[in-house]
Amino acid sequence: MSEKNLVSRKDKIKPKKSTDVASAVSTSAPPVDEVEASRAPLMDHLVELRQRLMRIVWCLGILVCASWFISDFVLTYLLEPLRDSAVRHGRPADQPFETMTNAPLEMIFVKLKVCFVIALAAGFPYIAWQVYGFVAPGLYKRERAAIMPFLIVMPVLFLAGSALVYFQILPIFSDLSFDQEINSKLVKVVYVPKVKEFYDLAISLVTCFGLAFQLPVVMALLSLAGVIKSSFLRKGRKYALLIIFVVAAIVTPPDPFSQFILGIPLYLLYEAGIIVAWFIERGRVRREAAETKAEEEEARREAADEESRRRAAAQTTPTGTVPAGE
Numbered sequence: 001m002s003e004k005n006l007v008s009r010k011d012k013i014k015p016k017k018s019t020d021v022a023s024a025v026s027t028s029a030p031p032v033d034e035v036e037a038s039r040a041p042l043m044d045h046l047v048e049l050r051q052r053l054m055r056i057v058w059c060l061g062i063l064v065c066a067s068w069f070i071s072d073f074v075l076t077y078l079l080e081p082l083r084d085s086a087v088r089h090g091r092p093a094d095q096p097f098e099t100m101t102n103a104p105l106e107m108i109f110v111k112l113k114v115c116f117v118i119a120l121a122a123g124f125p126y127i128a129w130q131v132y133g134f135v136a137p138g139l140y141k142r143e144r145a146a147i148m149p150f151l152i153v154m155p156v157l158f159l160a161g162s163a164l165v166y167f168q169i170l171p172i173f174s175d176l177s178f179d180q181e182i183n184s185k186l187v188k189v190v191y192v193p194k195v196k197e198f199y200d201l202a203i204s205l206v207t208c209f210g211l212a213f214q215l216p217v218v219m220a221l222l223s224l225a226g227v228i229k230s231s232f233l234r235k236g237r238k239y240a241l242l243i244i245f246v247v248a249a250i251v252t253p254p255d256p257f258s259q260f261i262l263g264i265p266l267y268l269l270y271e272a273g274i275i276v277a278w279f280i281e282r283g284r285v286r287r288e289a290a291e292t293k294a295e296e297e298e299a300r301r302e303a304a305d306e307e308s309r310r311r312a313a314a315q316t317t318p319t320g321t322v323p324a325g326e
Contacts (some may be wrong), residue, residue, distance in 0.1 A: 052130045059126050063119035064112075071111040074118060075195075078202050081166065082193060085174030089181070099195045110199050117203055124155055146224060150217055157217065161209035164265065169205055172257055208251045212266055219273030223280045230278040233270075240270050 067074075083097040091097065101107055120127075128151050136144055182189035222228045233240070245263040252258035 049134060052134050056123075056127050056130055059123045060116075060119050063123050064115045067115035067118040067122075068111065070118075071114050074114055075111070075199070078114075078166075078199065081170040082174045082198060085171060085178055088175070089178040099193050099198070101195045103196070106196050110196050113203065114199065117206075121158075124158075125151075128154070150221065154214060154217055157213040158210035161211075161213035161265075162206045164261070165202070165205045165209050169209070169258060169261055170202060172261070173201070176257075205252070209262060212247075212251070212262065213269060215266060215269045216273040216276055219270075220276045220280060223277035228277065230274050230281055233274045233277060237270075241267055244270065 079097070079099065082099075086097055087093045132147065132151065139147070177191050177193070180189075181191050219228070219233065223230070244266045245259060248259045248263040248266065252262055
């Protein structure tokens with residue numbers, strides 16, 4: 001074989017090898033992790049945290065100032081269950097209902113407390129969005145999509161607990177208070193409610209019931225993180241029932257009515273949390289099966305590509321000698 005023919009054959013083979021190496025390098029490059037791509041220095045995280053906290057503080061400050069102008073309306077609305085109970089116990093319905101305050105500037109502090117609660121309730125979507133915006137870069141896309149429904153369900157459950165307090169708990173407490181009046185020939189005991197004590201009771205009950213109604217959200221998040229399973233929750237029903245009524249006895253006033261009114265919905269929410277945890281586990285199993293199937297298909301495809309490249313390389317490699325004279 002002439003030297004010129006050997007050089008020309010080597011030139012034809014070399015580009016094919018370089019192309020195979022480049023394709024192998026490109027296929028073997030690991031994918032970029034979306035969490036690692038959003039990694040930032042610690043100082044940048046602290047600066048962002050400070051900015052978001054300042055936005056939350058400004059939002060609450062503006063809402064507190066705005067709530068001051070509707071505080072009288074809100075306080076009057078909160079007193080409606082007490083007024084209706086007073087009318088049911090003989091107070092004249094055609095006259096304004098009277099309550100008592102006996103401390104200097106007491107109503108100012110009551111209004112400020114109510115304004116802060118209104119600001120928290122009205123600003124919760126913005127606060128939740130700021131918190132989500134801070135932690136979202138550290139989550140995968142699937143995790144971000146899983147958290148969003150909870151941001152919608154949480155205020156709905158809080159409003160459900162607050163509605164239960166306003167339409168059921170407060171009327172029962174008011175009726176119990178007016179039932180203790182004494183009207184005899186020798187002694188007359190009249191219940192004259194104090195504004196601050198009633199508002200403190202109403203706000204504390206709204207807060208306790210609103211937070212207690214977040215039980216399904218907490219259970220769903222723990223199930224989503226893999227901390228608890230629905231089977232474990234089903235086996236622990238009797239212990240959960242005991243804990244629920246103990247907590248209800250602690251956070252509510254010392255009477256059996258309020259304990260049962262809080263304990264029964266909490267147990268129903270516990271059962272709802274078991275159902276939600278079961279659905280989450282079922283979705284996780286399906287997702288893992290789909291990911292395993294996709295990985296197997298990818299492995300088979302890569303093996304087929306490797307085999308085709310090997311065959312192509314074998315076909316381009318010289319297998320014999322070229323007859324003399326060429």
